[in-house]
Each structure stands twice: as C-alpha cells, then as structure tokens.
Amino acid sequence: MRKMLNCANFNQDRNGVISVGFNSIVCVKQVPDTANVTSDAMTPEGTVNRSALPTIFNPEDLHALETALEIRDRFGGTVTVVTMGPPKAADVLRACLYRGADRAVLLTDRRAAASDTLATSYILSQAVKTIGNFDFVFCGRQAIDGDTAQTGPQIAEKLEIPQVTYLEEVIDVKDGAAKTARIRRNIGNGFEIVDVQLPALITVIETANEPRPFAAKKVMRNKHAAVPAEVTPEDAESLKAKGLLLEQWTLDDINADLNRCGLAGSPTKVFRVESIVLTKEGFTEVEPTEEGITALIQELISERTL
Amino acid sequence: MGNFYLDNEDIQFYFKAIDVKKLAEIQEDYAENGDADYVPYDLDDAVDNYRRVLEIAGQIAADTLAKNAEQVDEEGNTLNDDGTVTLNPKVRENLDKMGAADLMGFTLPRRYGGLNCPTLIYTMATEIVSRGDVSFMNMFGLQGIAETINAFASQEIKDETLSRFCTGEVTGAMVLTEPDAGSDLQSVRLRADYDEATGQWLLNGVKRFITNGCGEILLTLARSEHEIEDGRGLSLFISERNECVKVRHLEHKLGIHGSPTCELVFTNCPAKLIGDRQRGLITYVMALMNGARLGIAAQSLGVAEAAFRLARVYANSRCQFGGPIENLPAVAELLTDSRVSIEAARALTYETAAVCDQEHNAQRVTETVPDLPKEKSMPLKRLMKSLKRLNAMLTPMSKFYSSEMCNKVAYDAIQVLGGSGYMKDYAAERYARDARITNIYEGTSQLQVVAAIKGITSGIFQSYVEEFEQTVYEDAELEALKAQLVSAKEKVVQGVEFVKAKSVTYTDLNARRLVEMGCDVIIGHYLLKQAALCDRKKTVLKYFMAREMPLIEKNLLQILGGCQLAVDSYLEIVGPVPAAE
Numbered sequence: 001m002r003k004m005l006n007c008a009n010f011n012q013d014r015n016g017v018i019s020v021g022f023n024s025i026v027c028v029k030q031v032p033d034t035a036n037v038t039s040d041a042m043t044p045e046g047t048v049n050r051s052a053l054p055t056i057f058n059p060e061d062l063h064a065l066e067t068a069l070e071i072r073d074r075f076g077g078t079v080t081v082v083t084m085g086p087p088k089a090a091d092v093l094r095a096c097l098y099r100g101a102d103r104a105v106l107l108t109d110r111r112a113a114a115s116d117t118l119a120t121s122y123i124l125s126q127a128v129k130t131i132g133n134f135d136f137v138f139c140g141r142q143a144i145d146g147d148t149a150q151t152g153p154q155i156a157e158k159l160e161i162p163q164v165t166y167l168e169e170v171i172d173v174k175d176g177a178a179k180t181a182r183i184r185r186n187i188g189n190g191f192e193i194v195d196v197q198l199p200a201l202i203t204v205i206e207t208a209n210e211p212r213p214f215a216a217k218k219v220m221r222n223k224h225a226a227v228p229a230e231v232t233p234e235d236a237e238s239l240k241a242k243g244l245l246l247e248q249w250t251l252d253d254i255n256a257d258l259n260r261c262g263l264a265g266s267p268t269k270v271f272r273v274e275s276i277v278l279t280k281e282g283f284t285e286v287e288p289t290e291e292g293i294t295a296l297i298q299e300l301i302s303e304r305t306l
Numbered sequence: 307m308g309n310f311y312l313d314n315e316d317i318q319f320y321f322k323a324i325d326v327k328k329l330a331e332i333q334e335d336y337a338e339n340g341d342a343d344y345v346p347y348d349l350d351d352a353v354d355n356y357r358r359v360l361e362i363a364g365q366i367a368a369d370t371l372a373k374n375a376e377q378v379d380e381e382g383n384t385l386n387d388d389g390t391v392t393l394n395p396k397v398r399e400n401l402d403k404m405g406a407a408d409l410m411g412f413t414l415p416r417r418y419g420g421l422n423c424p425t426l427i428y429t430m431a432t433e434i435v436s437r438g439d440v441s442f443m444n445m446f447g448l449q450g451i452a453e454t455i456n457a458f459a460s461q462e463i464k465d466e467t468l469s470r471f472c473t474g475e476v477t478g479a480m481v482l483t484e485p486d487a488g489s490d491l492q493s494v495r496l497r498a499d500y501d502e503a504t505g506q507w508l509l510n511g512v513k514r515f516i517t518n519g520c521g522e523i524l525l526t527l528a529r530s531e532h533e534i535e536d537g538r539g540l541s542l543f544i545s546e547r548n549e550c551v552k553v554r555h556l557e558h559k560l561g562i563h564g565s566p567t568c569e570l571v572f573t574n575c576p577a578k579l580i581g582d583r584q585r586g587l588i589t590y591v592m593a594l595m596n597g598a599r600l601g602i603a604a605q606s607l608g609v610a611e612a613a614f615r616l617a618r619v620y621a622n623s624r625c626q627f628g629g630p631i632e633n634l635p636a637v638a639e640l641l642t643d644s645r646v647s648i649e650a651a652r653a654l655t656y657e658t659a660a661v662c663d664q665e666h667n668a669q670r671v672t673e674t675v676p677d678l679p680k681e682k683s684m685p686l687k688r689l690m691k692s693l694k695r696l697n698a699m700l701t702p703m704s705k706f707y708s709s710e711m712c713n714k715v716a717y718d719a720i721q722v723l724g725g726s727g728y729m730k731d732y733a734a735e736r737y738a739r740d741a742r743i744t745n746i747y748e749g750t751s752q753l754q755v756v757a758a759i760k761g762i763t764s765g766i767f768q769s770y771v772e773e774f775e776q777t778v779y780e781d782a783e784l785e786a787l788k789a790q791l792v793s794a795k796e797k798v799v800q801g802v803e804f805v806k807a808k809s810v811t812y813t814d815l816n817a818r819r820l821v822e823m824g825c826d827v828i829i830g831h832y833l834l835k836q837a838a839l840c841d842r843k844k845t846v847l848k849y850f851m852a853r854e855m856p857l858i859e860k861n862l863l864q865i866l867g868g869c870q871l872a873v874d875s876y877l878e879i880v881g882p883v884p885a886a887e
Contacts, residue, residue: 213366216359216408216421220344223358 021076022173022198024068024136025128027155028061028081028096030089031145057092060140062211064204068138069100069212071170077135078102082127084112084120087229093246097222098214105131106227109250111262117146119265121154126254128159135179137201141166149203156201163201164194168208173198308372310434311364314611316649317430319843323653323836324660326353329424332667336675340417356427362407363431370403371438378439378564379736382556383520389552389571391520397564400442404435405474412449414456418464419472425597425666429604429659433652436608440740441564443605444517450597451478451525455544458581458590463544467523476522480594481570483515489753491527491587492537496572498528507543509575515557517747519568522547525594526577527586534584542586543577550575561739596697598748599705600662603655606708606744607648613712613719613737614644620723620732631722640722644715646849651708653832654825658700665693696770699761700828706754707825709745716741752818759817762824763802771795774831784837784844787851791830794858798823801865812870819861826854 032053040052068079081096083089084107093104107127115123128137137159139152149165156163164183168191172182179198184191186205196202227248228236239245251261259265286292300306311317320326330352339345346352374396384392393401404410412428414420423431428449436443452471456464470476487493496511509528513519524545531539545551555569581590618641621632631637668690672683716738720727727734745751761767775792779785801820805813830851837844871879 213369213403213407214358214362215406216355216362217342217344217419218408219358219362220346220355220421223354224347 021078022071022135022175022179023077023133024071024079024138025131025134026061026065026068026079026081026096026101026138027124027128027152028065028083028092028140029058029143030055030083030085030092031058031143032056034144055088055091057095058140058143058145060142060204060206061092062140063206063208064138064140064202065096065099065101066209066211067167067170067202067204068136070209071136071173072100072102075173080105080131080134082107082124082131084108084115084123084127087227087248090225090227090230090246093227094222094225095214097225098219099212100215100218103247104225105247105249106229107249107251107254108227108229109261111251111258114263114266115261116266116268117148117150117154118267119261121151122158122260122265123251123254123256124151125155125158126251126256127249128155130249130254135198135200136181137161137199139201139203141203141205152201152203159199159201161199161201162196163203164196165203167202167204307365308368309361309364310367310372310437311360311430313364313368314434316652317360317433319836319840320426320430320652320656321353321357322839324426324656326356326424326426329426329660329663330356332664333422333424335667336671337422338415338417338674339422340415342416342419345416355421356423359409359412359421359423360427360430360434363409363434366400366403366407366409367434367438371400371435371442374400375439375441375564376733376736378441379561379740380563382563383566385553385556389549389554391553391556391566391568393520393566394564397442397445400439401445401474401477404446408472410446410449410474410477411452411468411472414449414452414468414472418456418468420468424659424663425600426656426659426663429600429656432601432604433607433611433655436605437612438608439564440605440609440612440737441562443601443608444562444565445477447598447601447605448478448480448518448521450594450601451480451523453597454480454525454542454590454594455523455580457593458542459544463578463580467544471523477518478523478525479516479518479521479568480591480598481513481516481519481524481526482591483513485512485514488515489750491591492540493535494527494529494540494587496526496528497532498530498541498543498577500530504576507577507579509543509545509572509577511572512554513570513572515747516568516570517565519570520547520553520566524551524570525580526572527591528577530579530583530586537587538584540586540588540591541583542580542590544580545575545577548575560742561736562743595748596701597662599701599754600655600659602744602748603651603658603701603704603708606705606712606741607652607655609737609741609744610644610648610651610708610712610715613716613734613741614641614648616732616734616737617641617644617719617722620726624723637722640718642849643853644718646846646853647711647715649843649846650829650833650850651704651711653836654700654829655704655708657832658697658704661693661697661700665690665697668693695761695766699758699766699770702749702754702757703821703825703828705748706745706751706758706821707829709741710751712741712744713738755817755821756814758821758824759813762798762820763806763813767824767828768795768799771827771831774834777835779834779838781838781844784834787830787837787847788834790851790855791827791834794823794827794830794855797858797862798827801862804865808868811873812868815870815873816865819865823858823861826858830854 033056040049072079079101080103081101082105083092087108090106093106096104112123142149153163164185166186167183168186169184171184174180180195181198182195184193225244225246227246229248236245286296327349330349346355378394378396381394383394411420412423416422432443432447435446452468455467482491484494498507498509501508509526526543527540528543529539530541550573552571553568554571557567621637621641622630624631668686672686720734720738723732723734726732805816833847833850837847
C-alpha cells in the first residue's frame with residue numbers, strides 16, 4: 001500500500017487538465033427521518049406526507065461519502081457529490097462540503113418527480129456521465145425511505161460498468177493503465193474479497209467506516225453555499241463571485257431522454273399502502289434432522305419466503 | 307449519535323444570558339485574517355459560527371471521547387525504553403478527530419488557521435470536551451500554549467509553530483514544575499545557558515509532573531540569570547521534541563489516566579527564547595496560568611455535568627421502597643444541590659470568561675494595532691487595566707469554586723448510586739477520581755484563595771458587586787433577593803474589616819471563608835440577572851439563596867469569633883509528628 005502512495009495516478013479530463021489520484025462521484029439522498037415518524041407521516045390517501053417529516057442525510061450515503069473521502073485523502077483525487085431532489089436537498093450537499101467534498105451538484109427538475117428506481121437510476125447515470133472522468137461511483141446500499149437497494153446497482157447497469165455491493169472495506173487500489181480495486185464485501189454470514197476493474201460502482205454499508213464530523217472552517221465557509229433555486233438572482237451572483245454557488249442541473253443539462261424520467265419512465269406503480277403491525281404468533285420447533293430441515297424449507301417455499 | 311452541546315440547555319442559555327454578539331464584535335475588531343476564506347460576514351454570522359463549532363465539539367465529545375473514555379482510563383499511555391511515550395490509540399483517535407474538525411486552534415487568529423473564537427466559546431467547548439473525557443481536556447485545553455506563543459513570541463516562532471497547532475499536527479506542554487518547585491515556581495532551577503558559539507540557548511535539568519510532557523512543542527520555564535534567585539531570574543523557552551529531552555517516568559495517577567504526566571530530563575536541549583529575558587515567570591507564565599485556570603474551571607464543570615447526569619438517570623430508574631429513589635427527599639436534595647451548584651459554577655466561570663475576552667481583546671488591540679487613534683487607545687488601555695485587576699480576582703475564584711464544586715458533585719453522584727457507585731461497573735468512580743485533580747493542579751484551591759483574597763480585601767470585589775446592585779428589577783421578588791445580596795455584601799465587608807484589624811495571619815486564616823462569601827455574592831448577582839430572563843432560573847436562584855445566605859452568616863460569625871487556634875495552638879492540637887512507618 002505504501003508503495004502505491006508513491007505512484008501517481010493520472011487522470012486527464014476533457015480540457016486536458018491532469019489530476020492525480022482517484023476521482024469519486026458519490027450519489028447521496030435527502031430522506032425523511034423514518035426513525036422519527038409521527039402520526040401525520042402518512043396522508044389519508046396512503047402516500048407519504050413529506051412536509052410532516054424531518055429530513056436527514058440518508059445514513060448509508062454518509063458511509064459512501066466517507067469511503068470516497070478516505071480514498072481521496074490517502075491517494076489524492078477528487079470527490080464530487082450529486083443528489084437529485086427539490087432545492088431543499090441542497091442541505092445534504094452542504095453537509096458533504098462540511099466534511100470535505102470538493103464539488104456538489106443538485107439535480108432538480110419537476111419532470112423528474114415521481115421517478116421510481118428505474119427512472120432515478122437512469123437520471124443519476126446521466127448525471128454521472130455528465131460529470132465524467134471518474135474511477136468510482138459510490139452509493140449507500142439503500143435509502144431508508146424506499147429501502148429498495150436497487151438504485152445503485154441499476155446505475156451501474158446503465159453506465160455499463162462493474163458493480164460491487166455491500167462494501168465494508170477498500171483493501172487496496174492499484175493505478176496504472178488498468179486501475180483496479182480490491183474490496184471486501186459483506187455477504188451476510190461472512191465476507192468476500194473481490195477485485196474489480198475501475199471505473200466501478202460500489203454500494204456501501206454502515207459497518208464500512210465511521211463518517212467524519214464536520215470540519216469547523218468548512219462549515220463557516222460553506223454554510224453560505226446555495227443552489228440558485230434557494231436564493232435571489234442577485235444573491236446568486238454574489239455567491240458565484242465567492243465560489244459558493246452550487247451547481248444546479250435540470251434534465252436538459254444531462255441530456256436525459258424525458259420518456260425515461262419521472263412518471264413516464266417509471267413502470268413501478270404503488271398499488272396500495274398498508275400499515276402492518278408485526279405480531280409474534282408462537283414458534284415452531286424444527287428437529288435438527290434431514291427430515292426436519294426439509295420440512296422447514298418446503299414450508300418456507302410454499303409461503304414464498306424463499 | 308449524541309451531542310453534548312445540543313443536549314445541554316444551560317450552556318445554550320448563555321447565548322442569551324451573555325451578550326455574545328458584543329464579544330464577537332471585540333473579537334473581530336482588527337482580527338488578523340490572512341487570506342482565510344471562512345471569515346464571518348457580520349456579527350450575527352460570527353455568533354452562528356460559534357454555535358456550529360460547539361455543535362461539532364458536542365458531537366465528537368458524545369460520539370468519540372465519551373465512548374473511548376473507559377478504555378483510555380483502564381489502559382493509559384505507554385512509556386517506551388527510549389524515553390518516548392506512545393499515546394493510547396484511543397487518545398490518538400480523539401486527537402485526530404478534533405484536529406480534522408479544526409478544533410485544535412480554537413482561539414488563534416485566522417492567519418494561522420485558527421477559528422478566532424472568544425474565550426467564552428472556548429470555555430464552553432472545554433466543558434463539553436471534559437464531559438466526554440476529563441483527561442482529554444488536558445490535550446484540548448493545552449491550546450493556551452499556542453495562545454502564549456501568539457501573545458509573546460517572535461513572528462518567526464509564531465510562523466513556525468502556530469499553524470501546526472491548528473491542524474492538530476502538534477500538541478504542547480507547559481513545562482514549569484520541578485521536584486522542588488511546585489506551588490513555589492520562583493525556585494525553578496532548570497538551567498538555561500546561552501551558547502555563544504552556536505547562538506542558541508541550551509537547557510539542562512529535570513522537570514516533574516508535566517502534563518503531556520511528551521508533546522511536540524515544549525514551553526519551558528528555566529533560570530537564565532544564574533545570579534538572580536527569585537522569579538526575576540526566569541525566562542521562558544520553546545523547543546521542539548528531540549532526543550535531548552527524555553521522558554524518564556510516566557506518573558501513575560489516581561485519575562485522568564489518558565493524560566500523560568511526565569518527568570522530563572533535559573540534556574543540552576537547544577531552545578529559543580520567548581519574548582524577553584527575565585519575564586518568563588512574572589509576565590508570560592502568569593498570563594498562561596490565568597488562561598489555564600479558567601480551563602480547569604471549565605473542566606470541572608464538564609466532569610460535574612457528567613457525574614450529575616449519571617446520578618440523575620440512576621435515581622430515576624432505580625426503584626426502592628416502591629418507587630424511584632429520586633422520590634425520596636434525601637436523594638432529591640443531593641441531586642438538586644448538585645444541579646444548582648453546577649449552574650452556579652457555570653455562571654461564575656462563563657461570566658469570568660467573558661471578562662477575559664474583554665481584557666484580552668483590549669490588550670490585543672492596544673498592543674498590536676499600529677497607529678491606533680488616541681481616542682480609541684486611551685479608553686481601551688484604561689479598560690484593560692481595570693479588567694486585569696478584576697480578572698485577577700474572578701479567575702482564581704472560578705477555578706476555586708468550580709473545582710471544589712465538581713469534587714462534591716462527583717462524590718455525591720457515587721452516593722446516589724450507593725453500592726453500585728462504588729463499583730467499577732459505573733463511571734461514577736472514574737468521575738470522582740478524575741475530579742480530584744481539579745482543585746490541585748494549576749494551583750491548589752489554597753493558592754487560588756491567596757490570589758482571590760486580594761481582590762476582596764482591596765475593594766475590587768465591593769465596587770464590582772455595587773455595579774450589579776444598580777440594576778433595578780421589575781419583579782418585586784427579585785428586588786427582595788437583591789436586597790439579601792446587598793446585605794450579604796455588607797457581611798463580607800464587615801468580615802474584611804475585622805480580619806484586617808486583627809492581623810495578617812488572621813486574614814490568611816480566614817481568606818478561604820471570605821472568598822467563599824465573595825463567590826456567593828457575585829454568583830447571586832449573575833443568577834439574579836438570569837432569573838430576570840427565565841422563570842426556571844428564578845427557582846434556581848431561590849434555592850441558591852436559601853442554601854448560601856445562611857452559610858455567609860455562619861462564615862461571618864466564625865470570622866468575628868476570632869479563633870486563631872489552628873495557628874496559635876497548632877502543635878498542641880495536632881500533636882507530635884507521627885513516626886514514619
């Protein structure tokens with residue numbers, strides 16, 4: 001590892017600017033704080049009442065960001081964060097800057113509303129392509145609002161790059177003509193070590209690291225940062241002069257095919273929302289024999305648990 | 307995810323109780339910013355920054371320091387054979403976190419990468435950090451060393467060192483105490499000799515009980531004038547860690563195990579002079595010590611807060627005789643007493659910190675701003691002088707009052723937990739052990755009394771309190787409480803007149819009682835001011851007055867009683883010196 005620190009990693013962007021190290025793009029999301037749900041969290045129609053819920057930085061995305069920041073701190077490079085959401089989602093972008101992200105992009109467009117994971121991953125993949133020049137795309141494993149864990153893997157598919165899910169540790173990175181990373185991933189009852197060719201998309205789980213606290217000076221500076229939608233045009237000009245105007249993109253900026261965005265691009269339809277209270281109904285004892293296990297498995301299959 | 311700032315309403319209350327915006331104004335006046343890009347836009351922005359900084363400190367204290375504290379206490383640090391010290395990995399982690407969060411240059415100017423926060427905010431942060439791990443405060447709180455360098459060292463030394471403090475790359479130590487020079491620093495013997503050949507100073511000798519003596523930057527008090535035996539022969543030197551300084555011994559202490567306490571041996575250690583020769587003790591170390599004392603007052607608040615919270619949770623959940631033990635009057639009183647004492651000590655410490663800010667900034671502006679117009683510099687100089695005298699009383703009072711308070715609170719926390727509190731299973735015993743140092747180091751309580759009594763006997767106390775008496779409260783109840791404080795002040799004055807008329811010895815003997823009385827009166831006025839802002843504080847004030855006013859009476863009666871037997875009949879009472887075992 002130490003040896004690699006001495007080797008430079010060269011990236012050249014479209015303008016011919018050479019940067020050293022590994023460039024990461026981190027997809028982050030502002031989510032309702034589902035751990036603090038109040039009784040008015042759902043509307044009578046069964047949809048989520050977003051205005052009644054406090055918003056937070058999706059927890060696993062913080063670990064994705066930390067992974068990217070650690071790679072940059074060790075090997076050089078840059079960390080760009082991108083989020084899709086309403087202007088208020090700039091909160092999570094600022095939180096990334098407080099921790100040391102280099103660049104932040106908000107993707108906000110009414111035409112992206114009601115996107116399911118297919119449409120979202122398409123939009124984010126277009127944003128990643130527009131940012132360009134990356135070695136890693138990091139996502140949290142899943143968001144606490146939808147809990148699908150689909151968006152990350154689907155972005156990888158659309159970018160046609162390899163993906164590694166459930167990252168616990170970046171063991172090693174190698175530069176050169178073919179950059180690779182060695183990654184330990186959690187597979188539930190153990191771990192697996194995989195080598196992956198870069199660029200790759202990685203989803204990160206919360207045991208991977210401990211997100212760093214805010215850095216005071218970065219807070220003092222970047223608390224003033226905003227996207228144009230949050231401020232008046234005059235204030236936007238003055239922020240721009242100070243380098244504090246964050247990038248705000250629409251679907252047009254990322255050359256998105258509108259048929260693949262928003263409602264039009266979302267085959268997933270919410271059929272019904274139910275409030276389910278889990279109750280314990282006794283237990284079944286399974287004999288630790290061939291027959292006992294077979295019976296259990298058959299039961300699970302018939303109940304469609306497996 | 308806890309936060310020791312956001313969960314503490316009383317600390318946050320001080321953004322209302324003290325005019326923090328005013329402190330921001332004097333802090334930003336002529337601030338040297340270099341090319342810092344994090345300068346506040348205006349004063350409200352500066353105050354908002356303070357809150358955000360405390361929030362970061364609060365998070366690290368809760369999520370990192372507090373979690374690591376037990377292991378740090380158990381394992382301590384390690385002395386290596388080659389005279390170096392390896393910090394406990396958890397202490398290292400604490401330091402790295404604080405450094406990465408930009409919290410190691412709290413009060414330094416922005417041109418060196420510091421946050422340029424007022425002392426008040428630093429004091430709050432110190433309390434918050436100490437609540438997480440009392441011992442770690444000794445790393446965090448050593449920022450006073452960087453402040454001393456900033457105040458007195460040459461530009462060259464400042465440029466070399468200060469930015470490294472801010473990033474957390476280096477920590478410092480104030481290297482003062484020697485085996486035969488503890489409370490009496492005038493008798494420091496470590497030699498400093500100027501080597502004409504190399505043009506540098508060389509240090510030789512032994513220092514003892516040096517907090518973080520294994521740190522990278524040492525500020526060492528040494529005798530540069532060998533023919534002068536008292537404090538005027540001492541100068542202050544700075545050196546980087548090198549092999550000419552070895553840690554010979556790491557002390558085994560009752561508490562604060564995370565803080566390495568070193569015995570240092572200097573052998574021809576090259577060093578640079580700070581400021582002028584001969585001013586080492588009388589000017590520089592005195593300034594350093596004053597800041598450090600305020601730090602210990604804040605550290606005391608932190609440990610008391612931690613102990614109180616533990617006891618409160620326990621008293622609320624532990625059931626005996628059919629209910630939680632906090633329903634029992636005796637237990638309720640232990641907790642109420644603790645909470646009121648913490649708030650009283652916090653008022654004294656924070657108000658003192660705000661006075662320090664006014665003094666320091668007046669001094670900074672008058673000394674460092676060239677071509678300051680006379681109409682600005684003259685009043686500032688006058689202000690600085692009067693504040694210096696006031697601070698010479700308030701700072702030792704804060705240290706004395708808070709450190710004694712935290713020992714009582716930590717002791718009572720064990721009492722609330724009963725048998726469980728005596729066991730290692732709970733942190734109560736650790737808090738009590740950690741608290742025990744606070745009224746010893748940076749000058750014992752007895753020495754704080756010696757420093758504070760001057761202000762009480764010289765009339766500074768009286769004029770300071772009489773300013774507060776001018777305030778007229780709309781609330782009749784508060785006016786009545788104020789009247790009690792006026793009468794209490796008169797008792798202090800009466801006591802002072804009595805001891806002065808009797809003898810110097812009798813004054814020394816009663817100094818502690820007079821300082822305790824003085825602290826109560828001053829705190830009473832602070833709480834009165836707070837009670838006008840907040841109903842709960844009014845209740846706190848009432849409790850405080852009901853508890854303390856009879857003690858003032860008792861102290862006065864004891865003083866007027868004239869008993870000097872502790873001195874006059876010392877041998878008769880204490881008996882012969884026991885045979886050494």
